[in-house]
Amino acid sequence: MAQLDEAEDSNSRADQAAERLRRLLIAGDLVPGQRLSETAVSERLGVSRNTLREAFRMLTHERLLVHKPHAGVFVAVPSLASIIDIYRVRRMIECQALRSSPARHPASRRMRAAVESAQASRDADNWVAVGTANMEFHSAIVALADSDHLDRLYANISAELRLAFGLLDDPEYLHRPYVDRNAAVLALYLTGDTAGAASVLEDYLLLSERTIVAAYARQLPA
Amino acid sequence: MAQLDEAEDSNSRADQAAERLRRLLIAGDLVPGQRLSETAVSERLGVSRNTLREAFRMLTHERLLVHKPHAGVFVAVPSLASIIDIYRVRRMIECQALRSSPARHPASRRMRAAVESAQASRDADNWVAVGTANMEFHSAIVALADSDHLDRLYANISAELRLAFGLLDDPEYLHRPYVDRNAAVLALYLTGDTAGAASVLEDYLLLSERTIVAAYARQLPA
DNA sequence: AGGTTAGCGATTGTTGAACAATCAATCGAG
DNA sequence: CTCGATTGATTGTTCAACAATCGCTAACCT
Numbered sequence A, B: 001m002a003q004l005d006e007a008e009d010s011n012s013r014a015d016q017a018a019e020r021l022r023r024l025l026i027a028g029d030l031v032p033g034q035r036l037s038e039t040a041v042s043e044r045l046g047v048s049r050n051t052l053r054e055a056f057r058m059l060t061h062e063r064l065l066v067h068k069p070h071a072g073v074f075v076a077v078p079s080l081a082s083i084i085d086i087y088r089v090r091r092m093i094e095c096q097a098l099r100s101s102p103a104r105h106p107a108s109r110r111m112r113a114a115v116e117s118a119q120a121s122r123d124a125d126n127w128v129a130v131g132t133a134n135m136e137f138h139s140a141i142v143a144l145a146d147s148d149h150l151d152r153l154y155a156n157i158s159a160e161l162r163l164a165f166g167l168l169d170d171p172e173y174l175h176r177p178y179v180d181r182n183a184a185v186l187a188l189y190l191t192g193d194t195a196g197a198a199s200v201l202e203d204y205l206l207l208s209e210r211t212i213v214a215a216y217a218r219q220l221p222a
Numbered sequence C: 001a002g003g004t005t006a007g008c009g010a011t012t013g014t015t016g017a018a019c020a021a022t023c024a025a026t027c028g029a030g
Numbered sequence D: 001c002t003c004g005a006t007t008g009a010t011t012g013t014t015c016a017a018c019a020a021t022c023g024c025t026a027a028c029c030t
Helices: A013-027 A038-045 A049-061 A080-099 A107-123 A127-143 A148-167 A171-190 A194-219 B013-026 B038-045 B049-061 B080-099 B107-123 B127-143 B148-167 B171-190 B194-219
Strands: A065-068 A072-075 B065-068 B072-075
Touching: A013 A038, A013 A049, A013 A148, A038 A049, A049 A065, A049 B049, A080 A127, A080 A148, A080 A194, A080 B080, A080 B148, A107 A127, A107 A171, A127 A148, A127 A171, A148 A194, A148 B080, A148 B148, A171 A194, B013 B038, B013 B049, B013 B148, B038 B049, B049 B065, B080 B127, B080 B148, B080 B194, B107 B127, B107 B171, B127 B148, B127 B171, B148 B194, B171 B194
Parallel strands: none
Antiparallel strands: A065 A072, B065 B072
């Protein structure tokens, strides 16, 4: 086992700070729109202002934070337009990756593991874990394309989407319907019917987008 | 028009430094693999080491530089695998953007302008300008998809590809064949035959990839 | 009174210097 | 000649200070 849960951030202190902030972000401890004071956060994390700025810049490139010049950094608030954009990209990339993937691609193991993990977490009523497993499933689908660039793009997109999920407050409603659908997509893919799998996935993504957009519009009437 | 050519980098000094480095990189003044000393570059650009580090980090995220811990930053050397990956992504994204684009999309004007610019530069024997115009043409194709995320991904990919072009040394051979092909793609698209345009584009990209990979393998026998 | 502007305070942007941590090359011992 | 320790240079990180900029307050003018 190369990297353990806590060992992956061992590189630099800026990386460590970024990782800690990342966890605070996906855990929802930092609400979107909130301003992050450099001095306050730096002394809370025990790093220097300069180092924290490097961490901020990393997270800004991951679109988790936004930087307004001379005003500070803020937790990103995913816009409706950005979410719609994300789903457009997901349909384009995931469906094509699935459709034109050779059979028995190594990443299919990741897909299977993610489905099983999601089912287990569902039975344990742990819905944020279900969400994590679902996202891992889609990440594995993208990995079918064997493209580092797409993998990286998808990692960014996932982070942003996760921020949006955190804005909503019914994780069961958001994640439960998709674990069975993921299993269906995986089953079709494993039989070699990649076109069918892609088709099911596309419907699935359209439904998911509608659900999230609706919940989003309901929650943020502004 | 909000931002002019020279005014876009006015934000911070780190941005300015990054922009200057970017120009040095695409101009080929900085050869791939070269190490960039923090102190040397910082005093050459007239910025502090700390500020330069922020610039380095930006360019690292754009994959123009690579950062090796405790060893420094180096000009990225695009690997053959990365180039192949880039072309795979380009085929996936550009063809689908072209195929599923509505007619008379605003970005088609950018496509037309790029074609005309390439033709003019070709007649003037300015081959690096031809290369720039060609890349602008493809960037406009991606813009047909109306996705900020894809636009950003493509900007990164373009920068990396440009670095690879700089490694080769016959810009006419690299760029001349494609200005007429771009014009053909544009013509098909404007008649509404998006499927035909996408098909031509796919052949085109396959040919371009073969050309570059061959030149690359010839030049770097290592 | 209402709107405008000048100034104030706070925060970010940038710099320089200093020290610790790490790597690579040199030099020396066996 | 090979292996190992020392040295030197570069990066990683912190601190303190100052300049630049923004938002707000309050005084000012009409």
